[in-house]
Amino acid sequence: MKLRVDEDELAACVACGLCLPHCPTFRVTGDETRSPRGRIAAMRAVHWGGMPADETFVRVMDECVQCRGCEPACPSAVPFGHLMEGTRATLAAETGYQPWWRRTAYRLLGHHRLLVAGSRALAVAQRLHLTPRRLGLPELPLRSAPLTPSGSDVWLFPGRVMDAWQRDVHRAVQRVVEATGTGVALPGRGSDCCGALHVHAGLRDEARRLALRVMKSMPGEAPILVDAAGCGAALKDYGRLVGTPAAELFSARVLDVHEWLVPHLDALPGPTVSSRSAPALVAVQDPCHLRHVQRTHLAVRSVLARYTALVELDDEGLCCGAGGAYSVQQPELAGDIRARKVAAIERSGATVVASANPGCMLHLAATGIAVRHPLEIVAEALDGR
Ligand code: SF4
Numbered sequence: 001m002k003l004r005v006d007e008d009e010l011a012a013c014v015a016c017g018l019c020l021p022h023c024p025t026f027r028v029t030g031d032e033t034r035s036p037r038g039r040i041a042a043m044r045a046v047h048w049g050g051m052p053a054d055e056t057f058v059r060v061m062d063e064c065v066q067c068r069g070c071e072p073a074c075p076s077a078v079p080f081g082h083l084m085e086g087t088r089a090t091l092a093a094e095t096g097y098q099p100w101w102r103r104t105a106y107r108l109l110g111h112h113r114l115l116v117a118g119s120r121a122l123a124v125a126q127r128l129h130l131t132p133r134r135l136g137l138p139e140l141p142l143r144s145a146p147l148t149p150s151g152s153d154v155w156l157f158p159g160r161v162m163d164a165w166q167r168d169v170h171r172a173v174q175r176v177v178e179a180t181g182t183g184v185a186l187p188g189r190g191s192d193c194c195g196a197l198h199v200h201a202g203l204r205d206e207a208r209r210l211a212l213r214v215m216k217s218m219p220g221e222a223p224i225l226v227d228a229a230g231c232g233a234a235l236k237d238y239g240r241l242v243g244t245p246a247a248e249l250f251s252a253r254v255l256d257v258h259e260w261l262v263p264h265l266d267a268l269p270g271p272t273v274s275s276r277s278a279p280a281l282v283a284v285q286d287p288c289h290l291r292h293v294q295r296t297h298l299a300v301r302s303v304l305a306r307y308t309a310l311v312e313l314d315d316e317g318l319c320c321g322a323g324g325a326y327s328v329q330q331p332e333l334a335g336d337i338r339a340r341k342v343a344a345i346e347r348s349g350a351t352v353v354a355s356a357n358p359g360c361m362l363h364l365a366a367t368g369i370a371v372r373h374p375l376e377i378v379a380e381a382l383d384g385r
């Protein structure tokens, strides 16, 4: 089988192994086949060596969290994310890797009304205690007032899962952005889903279709702010996914909201006296798509440090195991990976964890840890609550 990967990128690995300690699946299993080096060797064996893409091959590819923690550690700059996306796209197109029911679930993510109806049904089920606690879902709102635009200086990308489940996070983000004197525009229909989960699953055609809709929903030249690390990384990669100059221009407008806030910090009011008096000790959990892909994780600290006391985790940004749909599809490995993160949080003495990605927030909150979006903490400090 020929994998849909760039052969130069596949050949770039020199098998040094420096990425191994940064790979969460290798760290929890100690198994070379579940490391970046092992996965690249398997890809080469299939692509160049005539090895069949059998069950074992599919399993080790599917067990990758796609955290891309291996990339910054690699001295040969192997773009592992591209290799894994191309491999999964091949498996999705040429094998039964994505069965119909998974494809249907991914397709539903792009349908706003269905998602809202499903979320309401889930909210009702929660009130009736019909949802298993191990799913770790936050209490979903039965109703939530829509966000209201306040200008046209920047777009705020709401996404759909986050907008349906955590709209209060968007509200806090909007409040902070507006506190700098900036008017916020909100996209309408078409911004249904960024396609990040579809790219991860190898469903590139569906991801491209969603990307074109998202691009159309936010015309003009205003910056596009994103408060979810996974969505931000996906929007910044539309140039490569869609492959047109318009997509390149669109991606160049995308900023993680903390990245945008850093040069606007002087315009942001300081903390109120009451919020300064008893700051929580906050540990920043770096979502992988902020730290390893967008590489803008330090901006979160720059913004938060003005409003609260911070403590660093001692695990060098190792993944928490959320990985988009990974925690649902690989619950055992995701739980083992999360246990390392929880131990690091406990060692830090933090009382609150700040995470700028909804998947990580939900995955960690399921353990009972207090998790907030960084800008929820800032918004509360601004309000003096
Ligand atoms: S993307 Fe993450 S889980 Fe996958 S091989 Fe790289 S470090 Fe390991």
Ligand code: SF4
Pocket (backbone or CB within 6 Å): 012, 013, 014, 015, 016, 017, 018, 019, 020, 036, 037, 040, 070, 073, 074, 075, 076, 077, 078
């Ligand atoms: S660090 Fe890079 S070159 Fe070394 S084994 Fe990992 S992917 Fe290959």
